[in-house]
Amino acid sequence: MKLIIEESGEAVAEFAARYVARRIRQFSPNPEKLFVLGLPTGSTPLGMYKKLIELHKKGFVSFRFVKTFNMDEYVGLPRDHPESYHSFMFQNFFRHIDIDPNNVNILDGNAEDLEKECAEYERKIEEAGGVELFVGGIGPDGHVAFNEPGSSLASRTRIKTLNADTIQANARFFENDLSKVPTQALTVGVQTVMDAKEVVILITGAHKALALHKAIEEGVSHMWTVSAFQMHPLVTFIADEDATLELKVKTVKYFKGLMAHHKKLIE
Numbered sequence: 293m294k295l296i297i298e299e300s301g302e303a304v305a306e307f308a309a310r311y312v313a314r315r316i317r318q319f320s321p322n323p324e325k326l327f328v329l330g331l332p333t334g335s336t337p338l339g340m341y342k343k344l345i346e347l348h349k350k351g352f353v354s355f356r357f358v359k360t361f362n363m364d365e366y367v368g369l370p371r372d373h374p375e376s377y378h379s380f381m382f383q384n385f386f387r388h389i390d391i392d393p394n395n396v397n398i399l400d401g402n403a404e405d406l407e408k409e410c411a412e413y414e415r416k417i418e419e420a421g422g423v424e425l426f427v428g429g430i431g432p433d434g435h436v437a438f439n440e441p442g443s444s445l446a447s448r449t450r451i452k453t454l455n456a457d458t459i460q461a462n463a464r465f466f467e468n469d470l471s472k473v474p475t476q477a478l479t480v481g482v483q484t485v486m487d488a489k490e491v492v493i494l495i496t497g498a499h500k501a502l503a504l505h506k507a508i509e510e511g512v513s514h515m516w517t518v519s520a521f522q523m524h525p526l527v528t529f530i531a532d533e534d535a536t537l538e539l540k541v542k543t544v545k546y547f548k549g550l551m552a553h554h555k556k557l558i559e
């Protein structure tokens with residue numbers, strides 16, 4: 293496991309974008325060999341998307357041969373609702389880059405048969421050869437995608453009922469009106485993300501500090517689903533200073549001591 297500690301959310305975004313762009317370039321995708329990228333929504337990855345768009349516009353990275361799978365989507369929210377994850381992804385990322393819309397996969401929260409939709413999604417990931425790099429964010433309670441506390445660490449794509457904390461956290465996107473926040477979502481499972489060859493988790497802000505502590509300094513627990521990645525062979529947490537507030541000084545010093553080495557990952 294790597295922990296990258298950057299000064300600010302902006303620097304986290306920069307690191308993440310350069311890391312993702314570099315991975316895609318190194319992979320040299322082509323029509324026969326697409327780079328399969330798992331993507332999150334939320335305010336944390338927004339900066340990364342902005343920087344990736346900049347890198348794309350500068351000609352540093354192309355998404356022509358990239359296939360994406362998003363982590364989650366609300367159930368029952370119209371696809372064109374401004375807060376649907378479909379809208380989020382096209383507004384903030386896809387429409388600014390050269391990705392083929394046919395290579396974009398986002399769960400359909402309005403599918404007639406939601407269980408079938410989830411099973412199909414797993415099948416599509418498998419058919420694509422698995423995810424090369426899954427980028428994720430987390431909730432303050434340590435949930436990854438919509439794998440709320442108590443979710444099985446062996447879970448796969450399925451329907452989840454959102455807990456009160458998540459509904460509360462996401463109310464800011466729905467005029468702070470709890471009644472407007474969807475109560476269910478489709479989400480990849482913890483195991484779906486675990487199956488990716490590589491996982492990168494972005495964590496910013498003091499409100500996520502406890503989650504980062506639980507993610508890396510305590511044991512694996514389904515009550516903090518992000519902690520499952522302790523068992524992943526290739527995982528990188530990219531955090532800002534604020535998110536490290538609950539970590540031991542020793543942990544922070546240890547990882548900061550490795551920063552010169554880790555910076556080489558984005559050179």
Ligand SMILES: N[C@@H]1[C@@H](O)[C@H](O)[C@@H](COP(=O)(O)O)O[C@@H]1O
Pocket residue numbers: 332333334335336337363364428429430431432435436437438458
């Ligand atoms: N389903 C999403 C998660 O995938 C995301 O990581 C989390 C944090 O969002 P933010 O980055 O806005 O704090 O929000 C939602 O619950």
